[in-house]
Amino acid sequence: xxxxxxxxxxxxxxxxxxxxxxxxxxxxxxxxxxxxxxxxxxxxxxxxxxxxxxxxxxxxxxxxxxxxxxxxxxxxxxxxxxxxxxxxxxxxxxxxxxxxxxxxxxxxxxxxxxxxxxxxxxxxxxxxxxxxxxxxxxxxxxxxxxxxxxxxxxxxxxxxxxxxxxxxxxxxxxxxxxxxxxxxxxxxxxxxxxxxxxxxxxxxxxxxxxxxxxxxxxxxxxxxxxxxxxxxxxxxxxxxxxxxxxxxxxxxxxxxxxxxxxxxxxxxxxxxxxxxxxxxxxxxxxxxxxxxxxxxxxxxxxxxxxxxxxxxxxxxxxxxxxxxxxxxxxxxxxxxxxxxxxxxxxxxxxxxxxxxxxxxxxxxxxxxxxxxxxxxxxxxxxxxxxxxxxxxxxxxxxxxxxxxxxxxxxxxxxxxxxxxxxxxxxxxxxxxxxxxxxxxxxxxxxxxxxxxxxxxxxxxxxxxxxxxxxxxxxxxxx
Amino acid sequence: xxxxxxxxxxxxxxxxxxxxxxxxxxxxxxxxxxxxxxxxxxxxxxxxxxxxxxxxxxxxxxxxxxxxxxxxxxxxxxxxxxxxxxxxxxxxxxxxxxxxxxxxxxxxxxxxxxxxxxxxxxxxxxxxxxxxxxxxxxxxxxxxxxxxxxxxxxxxxxxxxxxxxxxxxxxxxxxxxxxxxxxxxxxxxxxxxxxxxxxxxxxxxxxxxxxxxxxxxxxxxxxxxxxxxxxxxxxxxxxxxxxxxxxxxxxxxxxxxxxxxxxxxxxxxxxxxxxxxxxxxxxxxxxxxxxxxxxxxxxxxxxxxxxxxxxxxxxxxxxxxxxxxxxxxxxxxxxxxxxxxxxxxxxxxxxxxxxxxxxxxxxxxxxxxxxxxxxxxxxxxxxxxxxxxxxxxxxxxxxxxxxxxxxxxxxxxxxxxxxxxxxxxxxxxxxxxxxxxxxxxxxxxxxxxxxxxxxxxxxxxxxxxxxxxxxxxxxxxxxxxxxxxx
Numbered sequence: 023x024x025x026x027x028x029x030x031x032x033x034x035x036x037x038x039x040x041x042x043x044x045x046x047x048x049x050x051x052x053x054x055x056x057x058x059x060x061x062x063x064x065x066x067x068x069x070x071x072x073x074x075x076x077x078x079x080x081x082x083x084x085x086x087x088x089x090x091x092x093x094x095x096x097x098x099x100x101x102x103x104x105x106x107x108x109x110x111x112x113x114x115x116x117x118x119x120x121x122x123x124x125x126x127x128x129x130x131x132x133x134x135x136x137x138x139x140x141x142x143x144x145x146x147x148x149x150x151x152x153x154x155x156x157x158x159x160x161x162x163x164x165x166x167x168x169x170x171x172x173x174x175x176x177x178x179x180x181x182x183x184x185x186x187x188x189x190x191x192x193x194x195x196x197x198x199x200x201x202x203x204x205x206x207x208x209x210x211x212x213x214x215x216x217x218x219x220x221x222x223x224x225x226x227x228x229x230x231x232x233x234x235x236x237x238x239x240x241x242x243x244x245x246x247x248x249x250x251x252x253x254x255x256x257x258x259x260x261x262x263x264x265x266x267x268x269x270x271x272x273x274x275x276x277x278x279x280x281x282x283x284x285x286x287x288x289x290x291x292x293x294x295x296x297x298x299x300x301x302x303x304x305x306x307x308x309x310x311x312x313x314x315x316x317x318x319x320x321x322x323x324x325x326x327x328x329x330x331x332x333x334x335x336x337x338x339x340x341x342x343x344x345x346x347x348x349x350x351x352x353x354x355x356x357x358x359x360x361x362x363x364x365x366x367x368x369x370x371x372x373x374x375x376x377x378x379x380x381x382x383x384x385x386x387x388x389x390x391x392x393x394x395x396x397x398x399x400x401x402x403x404x405x406x407x408x409x410x411x412x413x414x415x416x417x418x419x420x421x422x423x424x425x426x427x428x429x430x431x432x433x434x435x436x437x438x439x440x441x442x443x444x445x446x447x448x449x450x451x452x453x454x455x456x457x458x459x460x461x462x463x464x465x466x467x468x469x470x471x472x473x474x475x476x477x478x479x480x481x482x483x484x485x486x487x488x489x490x491x492x493x494x495x496x497x498x499x500x
Numbered sequence: 501x502x503x504x505x506x507x508x509x510x511x512x513x514x515x516x517x518x519x520x521x522x523x524x525x526x527x528x529x530x531x532x533x534x535x536x537x538x539x540x541x542x543x544x545x546x547x548x549x550x551x552x553x554x555x556x557x558x559x560x561x562x563x564x565x566x567x568x569x570x571x572x573x574x575x576x577x578x579x580x581x582x583x584x585x586x587x588x589x590x591x592x593x594x595x596x597x598x599x600x601x602x603x604x605x606x607x608x609x610x611x612x613x614x615x616x617x618x619x620x621x622x623x624x625x626x627x628x629x630x631x632x633x634x635x636x637x638x639x640x641x642x643x644x645x646x647x648x649x650x651x652x653x654x655x656x657x658x659x660x661x662x663x664x665x666x667x668x669x670x671x672x673x674x675x676x677x678x679x680x681x682x683x684x685x686x687x688x689x690x691x692x693x694x695x696x697x698x699x700x701x702x703x704x705x706x707x708x709x710x711x712x713x714x715x716x717x718x719x720x721x722x723x724x725x726x727x728x729x730x731x732x733x734x735x736x737x738x739x740x741x742x743x744x745x746x747x748x749x750x751x752x753x754x755x756x757x758x759x760x761x762x763x764x765x766x767x768x769x770x771x772x773x774x775x776x777x778x779x780x781x782x783x784x785x786x787x788x789x790x791x792x793x794x795x796x797x798x799x800x801x802x803x804x805x806x807x808x809x810x811x812x813x814x815x816x817x818x819x820x821x822x823x824x825x826x827x828x829x830x831x832x833x834x835x836x837x838x839x840x841x842x843x844x845x846x847x848x849x850x851x852x853x854x855x856x857x858x859x860x861x862x863x864x865x866x867x868x869x870x871x872x873x874x875x876x877x878x879x880x881x882x883x884x885x886x887x888x889x890x891x892x893x894x895x896x897x898x899x900x901x902x903x904x905x906x907x908x909x910x911x912x913x914x915x916x917x918x919x920x921x922x923x924x925x926x927x928x929x930x931x932x933x934x935x936x937x938x939x940x941x942x943x944x945x946x947x948x949x950x951x952x953x954x955x956x957x958x959x960x961x962x963x964x965x966x967x968x969x970x971x972x973x974x975x976x977x978x979x980x981x982x983x984x985x986x
Contacts, residue, residue, distance in 0.1 A: 067583065294863065294871075
């Protein structure tokens with residue numbers, strides 16, 4: 023394509039506070055309609071907002087994690103527009119003094135690191151939800167205000183992305199940041215993480231930006247990518263025909279996989295922003311800011327790089343581990359108990375993840391604790407059980423949460439490493455299989471495998487396989 | 501003096517000494533309301549049944565010598581823009597004519613906690629927008645001193661109810677003078693506390709950065725008592741302030757020897773009525789006699805106050821009133837097609853002309869491309885007005901002037917001239933812009949026998965001094981003892 027695609031993203035993320043931004047109502051998802059409401063979030067006449075400090079601190083944390091400049095003065099503004107799900111018909115948001123400005127986030131695409139600049143980070147309140155009746159021809163809609171007033175973080179990037187791979191990486195990296203800082207649960211299916219894209223095209227090598235089109239209603243990361251691909255193609259075709267791109271807002275139609283015009287720039291709303299007189303400006307002193315900054319954990323990108331250098335893990339393994347903070351924490355706790363990063367990583371990325379996935383559980387919900395996985399690896403290393411038995415023990419650990427030692431004892435799984443005992447079993451197998459011995463002596467290699475198998479079978483799998491191999495060879499090769 | 505002509509403190513003394521029973525008092529109040537209010541029209545709704553029930557409960561407490569609140573048994577009328585749980589609260593607007601709040605305003609909660617008896621809700625200019633109470637969509641309230649005249653506004657109902665001896669006290673709200681100006685026109689005491697002194701929670705917002713609940717009483721001591729009850733920090737209003745609440749009555753009768761009174765030359769304007777000017781001069785003479793020093797001060801940005809006010813207040817109002825959309829409460833137009841049409845018709849049918857005018861002016865001042873020229877500039881000039889006061893208060897302890905340039909005017913006289921009406925508040929508006937406290941006290945009568953008010957202003961949170969200065973004048977005069985004959 024002769025065009026360069028220029029993409030910026032606006033991200034909305036519901037903050038994981040227990041209560042709403044300006045009143046004490048619960049933010050819990052999924053309650054019956056209008057059961058988590060009060061005069062304040064219903065915008066009854068005469069009510070006033072009181073800021074939830076926790077929500078503000080979460081927003082500060084994210085602004086700091088995105089390396090934004092945080093001014094010591096910030097305030098809220100009213101953004102006016104009429105919509106039935108917006109009880110006051112204005113949204114308390116930020117416009118004139120955003121909490122964070124001019125930040126950045128590093129993303130990685132195919133091993134290359136790229137810096138995406140963040141235009142601003144600000145805090146605002148969520149709207150309610152319209153419920154349209156399913157019956158055809160209904161002349162009414164219902165409103166559920168449970169969500170109205172839930173704290174919402176808006177993160178606006180600069181148009182610094184050029185490919186869908188970069189967009190994908192930006193969304194994933196941002197999502198991980200929000201999860202790592204524990205300020206949002208990022209459940210896209212519940213709407214707690216949403217994206218809007220703005221896209222423009224320009225001829226490669228040209229510096230000025232083309233007219234941009236904003237796309238809303240992108241309910242999953244997959245749709246973001248599809249919408250950008252669709253929009254880039256649509257704009258390229260228009261430009262190829264010599265037409266111009268209208269600055270407009272379009273809606274993504276996920277069923278027909280295309281975007282449709284919502285409104286043009288001329289129809290754009292005048293939000294009539296002005297400072298919210300019911301709330302005091304928030305003054306951020308150094309002490310407060312540094313307390314918040316110090317609460318930011320190591321972020322995924324830095325952690326991945328550390329896993330590679332400190333534990334000599336592959337990029338692939340490190341990425342798997344840092345995908346989920348709980349998983350990466352699990353890994354680090356294991357390594358603190360036993361310095362075998364590669365072996366522990368294998369257990370975690372293969373067995374632990376597989377079992378969690380099969381059981382549809384989060385890592386934190388599994389019964390196995392890091393110390394127990396460490397014990398399991400230790401008893402394999404000591405030779406108490408074989409690695410084959412260990413897999414069996416692991417499943418039992420997942421199911422019951424019991425310590426591996428206990429499982430081994432209860433089930434009598436301790437490996438037989440007694441030379442005399444193994445020797446006598448071997449003698450029995452040799453005398454019972456003269457034909458196979460002949461085959462072995464003729465040079466048939468799989469005869470040995472068969473005999474080892476017979477010994478293991480006789481010992482119910484408990485014989486130390488390495489010893490069986492060595493002892494058997496010794497007796498046969500005499 | 502008849503019981504209902506007494507002050508709240510006098511009545512309270514009679515109640516506590518068991519000379520009268522609260523039930524009897526409240527019964528008398530409702531009997532007088534029924535006799536007089538058809539003429540005055542100060543109440544939009546009455547709370548008779550629960551008021552009498554509450555009266556019996558307080559009588560019982562007193563009979564059993566139980567502890568009672570600061571306002572035990574005192575009838576209080578509440579402006580109908582203050583939310584009262586279970587009691588209709590209309591803002592004198594069609595759009596809220598069926599609205600019954602599920603909660604009490606902070607000040608209403610405080611009244612109840614101190615055993616006051618809420619007897620009813622008083623008339624106002626729709627959403628407190630006006631200076632004559634003629635903008636009520638329900639009724640026109642009349643001035644008890646001359647029923648052909650307006651009581652002032654917007655708290656005209658609360659002022660008239662006190663002046664007509666229907667209740668000893670009432671609550672109003674003051675965004676640009678709505679407590680002080682009707683107090684002046686009705687010959688009573690009207691106090692607007694410092695912005696932040698009294699919680700606005702439950703006061704239906706007009707101009708959020710200007711609104712303040714105020715008291716309307718027969719004298720300064722009652723104002724002190726009522727302020728004592730409603731002042732203080734409320735966790736539900738972020739703009740209410742933690743500053744300690746002093747005992748307002750303690751030391752109120754100390755002398756004012758050496759008090760420095762500032763007279764802003766900008767307040768001595770051409771528009772001032774001759775009788776008002778004379779009353780002001782007489783008042784200053786009394787203060788001098790009491791040992792105060794009269795000092796000329798300047799508030800150079802006063803001439804911009806009205807313009808600044810009508811931009812800031814209307815901008816905030818246009819936003820505050822956007823919630824009246826027919827979706828959740830209030831009236832909803834029945835013949836609408838689609839949601840936008842429903843909004844338009846509901847608001848077209850629900851709001852009166854003055855409210856619509858202010859919403860339009862406010863939206864204009866906030867719209868993109870005009871924000872800097874209007875709202876932002878007005879906010880900056882507002883800061884200059886604040887600084888004028890700060891500078892003046894370096895030299896003087898208080899500022900004195902007239903409350904209103906004119907005594908009560910005739911009903912209908914200014915109704916068709918909004919600009920002239922807006923100038924009614926020329927002396928009261930600056931205090932709201934600066935956030936400082938102000939009081940209007942009776943200081944004389946016009947040749948036509950209409951009351952004239954004296955306005956006193958002090959620094960932020962200096963209500964105690966304000967009441968002290970007011971009380972020392974009141975003690976020397978008997979204007980506050982005159983009662984309208986009705």
